[in-house]
Amino acid sequence: MTGGMHGTRRKPVHQIVVPKEDFTSALVMERAEEFNRTLPVSFKNLRYLVVALTHSSFASEHHSYTSNEKLEFVGDGIVNFIVAKLLFLEFPEANEGDLSKMRAALVKERGVYERALDIGLDKYLLLGKGEEKLRDERKPAILADGFEALTAAIYFDSGMHAAEKFVSIVFRKAISDLHNAAVLDYKTALQEETQRSVHLLPVYATETARDVDGSDVFTSLVYIGSVLYGEGRGSSKKKAEEDAAHAALDAFLVEHPRRMESGS
16 A cells, blocks of 8 residues: 555545535436435435436536545445345345355346336436437446445435345345246255265256147156155256256255354
């Protein structure tokens, strides 16, 4: 670290991310107030919200405005932490690998972009003229970054409890949908468990039959050693095996519960 960085004194948060009132236009404040009324967690100081809405392209054209880039940096960590906590509580039986996969599915750019659309963030972001022309092309990245900035702004305005409430509400349906969606890779999870516990790989036996409506139906049996642990059905071989792996994983963990590693 350079001597200059060592010598830098910490500044209050408001001096880093809140613009001066004199330089914020009445129209921007009006739009911020309008957006604030739609949010599940309201801002006490709207200037945090204004910064969260200010893309770097707008700030470069209007020098009195503060870019949301620093808020985005903080918000990325906050969103990841809160989503991880929510998944930990929602799926108490899931292992660390499953939780990581679910979190990755939720906090990747597309997932955060969809949450940004859910709250209407795209209607309120402040973009520069050049970026406005590329709005559709860069929309997912811009909105995902904006959502992270918004989360950080809520944190600085009202604290972690408010930020957690906001993320919990906005991600509620997406997390609930994980119960029914094929987001978890049960085949991989089962293989990891069987290798760890009994040093064996699952073996799948899959057959195809014709349903009454003429469509193919796949039935898969999964064996660990010589023991049948799960059966699954689906409209494809992949779905049938995933269904069988899910059933087998549940049955296998009953017989071979995970134990805490010594020294952990």
